[in-house]
Amino acid sequence: MKRISIHTLKRLPRYHQYLLEQQHSGVQKVSAKQIALALELNEVQVRKDIQYVTKSPGKPKTGHITSTLVYEIETFLGYHQTNHACLIGVGHLGKALLNYEGFLEKGLEISVAFDKDETKIDQSIKQIKVLPMSQLRPICNRLKIQLAIITVPSEQAQEVTDLLIESGIKAIWNFAPTTLVVPSDVFVYQEDLSISFSVVSHHLQKLVTKGDIK
């Protein structure tokens, strides 16, 4: 597998969404140029991104077969396999993620949730059971869970992380706004909602200064 940038990985779901729409509209072939135009991206970049996921170069003028490219992106991004995850911290954000509809079709299944608050134990949210922290290690081992989603407050995130690593977790999607210390074989993806806001904020400034976002 070639090295791939995080930016490519984040553009691929957008191509997928666009291609799915085209497929549903009966469009049988789509070129990199069309994708670039529709999503307001650079054509060379789109072409490069697509090279990661497909062996077919696409025909110079007509491009790629839509359904094939959809399938190839899905395979590349792992939508056809199921990644079982545990979620730690059943607060507002935790509950929002447990209720989120869009994960399953992308191959993410939150199998179990944990919280240290005894009043939350044994509740079920969308059929996902909330268990006490003492169960984390045995359950992750038994279910062979490698992915954890952290939605605890910042000051508890490192302690939770240490426990997750002891429990065999290899990838962490961290929503707590704090940098986690992990061994080199554990992957952390740091979610930062305020980064999206930079795009919105810049636009609001534009309302005054009249620039443009491409």
Add this chain to the structure above:
Amino acid sequence: MKRISIHTLKRLPRYHQYLLEQQHSGVQKVSAKQIALALELNEVQVRKDIQYVTKSPGKPKTGHITSTLVYEIETFLGYHQTNHACLIGVGHLGKALLNYEGFLEKGLEISVAFDKDETKIDQSIKQIKVLPMSQLRPICNRLKIQLAIITVPSEQAQEVTDLLIESGIKAIWNFAPTTLVVPSDVFVYQEDLSISFSVVSHHLQKLVTKGDIK
């Protein structure tokens, strides 16, 4: 103002975070090369991104004065002004955002929240009052709010959007997983949590195939 890509806008907060850390450690000058190395990005790209925010080209070897660059990025991203926002939909995600600590320092202040559920009206979350939908238009007008955050279920999002536009909203940060129809002078930033998951998912596949993410 030059046209700027969404990718640049999303990288700038990462530079800002890194530069702040450097500044706190007493590092007085930082070059594009150092930023690129630390964040595993392309140096040419970092250099280009920085050109958007600063008039100073930076010295060829030593780079930019850390504190100046921090300030320039903050100004560019609008952290020094306050963007007042309203939030529609006080469910789990809405509550999570109302409780989120990181917005204020980036210039985002959620001033008021709205919900159609009468049992939620007049509650306060972090001193932000929940008001009925009937108050949306007069309150947004009175407070001159131009930014709205949508956290209602997908099927209600368009109806809410129409009301927001009537109320003078010019920018929408949409967390509902649905495409909104808006006039051309209204900016929508579509949040999609499952896009971040594509990065995590790709890593989990790596555990088997042993690739690498740059």
